[in-house]
Amino acid sequence: MLFLCYPKCTTCQKAKAWLDASGAAYDLRDIKSENPSAEELRNWWKASGLPLKKFFNTSGLQYKALGLKDKLPTMTEEEQIALLATDGMLVKRPILVSDGLVLTGFRQAEWEEKLK
Secondary structure, three states, X not given: OEEEEOOOOHHHHHHHHHHHHOOOOOEXXXXXXXXXXXXXXXXXXXXXXXXXXXXXXXXXXXXXXXXXXXXXXXXXXXXXXXXXXXXXXXXXXXXXXXXXXXXXXXXXXXHHHHOO
């Protein structure tokens, strides 16, 4: 599995602690220093079955500073993916990627159910 997180994020820290406690094997990637590419984001979005908006960190400073709440509805999916690929801090975190499974954000009950 690939676990993308921002080490200073408390939600990411909780997710990492949960993964460690459950004995899960994963590769850790800092989403800020090693930004997901547009191709990765496109693949993860399609595999997740989620709306693309769920990949945006809507509570983040960058999201607010760029006024994305108002801009996203007028952008194409490709424009949104390209924007996400410019800055890892725009991306919802943590992200857990496994065979055909993509989870955004950490909700322990959901992760427990999906990773059984």
